[in-house]
Amino acid sequence: MADAASRAGLRYDSPAILEFVNALHVPHDQALAAAFDAAALEGLPPIQVGPSEGKLLGLLLRLIGARRVVEVGTLAGYSAIHLARGLNADGHLWSLEMDPHHAAVAQGNLALAGLSERSTVLVGPALEGLPGLVPQGPFDAVFIDADKGNYDHYGRWAAANLRPGGLLLGDNAYYFGNLLDDQPEAAAMRRFHQEAGEAFDCVCIPTPDGLLLGIKR
Numbered sequence: 001m002a003d004a005a006s007r008a009g010l011r012y013d014s015p016a017i018l019e020f021v022n023a024l025h026v027p028h029d030q031a032l033a034a035a036f037d038a039a040a041l042e043g044l045p046p047i048q049v050g051p052s053e054g055k056l057l058g059l060l061l062r063l064i065g066a067r068r069v070v071e072v073g074t075l076a077g078y079s080a081i082h083l084a085r086g087l088n089a090d091g092h093l094w095s096l097e098m099d100p101h102h103a104a105v106a107q108g109n110l111a112l113a114g115l116s117e118r119s120t121v122l123v124g125p126a127l128e129g130l131p132g133l134v135p136q137g138p139f140d141a142v143f144i145d146a147d148k149g150n151y152d153h154y155g156r157w158a159a160a161n162l163r164p165g166g167l168l169l170g171d172n173a174y175y176f177g178n179l180l181d182d183q184p185e186a187a188a189m190r191r192f193h194q195e196a197g198e199a200f201d202c203v204c205i206p207t208p209d210g211l212l213l214g215i216k217r
């Protein structure tokens with residue numbers, strides 16, 4: 001039963017409800033569990049998308065029959081496993097990750113998921129890796145979930161390298177609740193929203209920290 005404060009805020013979820021729907025709709029196999037629990041298992045930060053957002057990413061890819069997808073920010077591969085599972089059988093996911101330890105953990109988890117052939121983790125700063133991916137495009141979807149101060153750059157790259165009808169996905173689109181703050185990362189995130197609104201037909205899905213979804217015009 002929601003308490004008065006959460007009812008006033010029109011939140012109908014609760015930890016127990018989320019546990020129920022996630023256990024039912026996003027059961028974790030060994031690979032998803034290893035990626036989701038990488039904080040405890042590997043000492044990585046626990047900043048992956050939630051189970052429902054991860055599953056949503058994969059379902060969106062299935063809806064558009066995605067074959068070529070780019071992720072910016074791999075961490076332990078939790079969202080990457082969902083994305084790669086949403087690809088057509090002949091599809092490929094390229095995921096960019098700056099931290100070599102994160103990348104190694106993610107490669108292990110993608111292997112555990114049987115997705116090594118369908119995925120490539122590129123180690124290094126995304127701004128340096130993205131230009132090398134251009135010849136693999138145009139892409140069907142780009143999922144952005146790395147350093148927030150560069151979201152505007154990543155969004156521009158996505159606008160230039162997605163096919164018409166391709167999907168832009170941006171996690172943490174509320175910037176941890178600081179989107180309207182007077183600070184450089186918040187300003188970059190606002191530019192990301194503004195420019196995305198020009199090149200894409202967008203909605204900001206109200207996940208806990210906002211998930212921007214845009215279809216390229």
Ligand code: SAH
Nearest residue numbers: 048049073075078079098125126145146147
């Ligand atoms: N998408 C993941 C979570 C990513 S967390 C999931 O939901 O499972 C953000 C990741 O981006 C971290 O692993 C961090 O090391 C990486 N990162 C931060 N800045 C980066 C940059 N400039 N280039 C590439 N990766 C970066």
Ligand code: MG
Nearest residue numbers: 047145171172
């Ligand atoms: Mg995120």
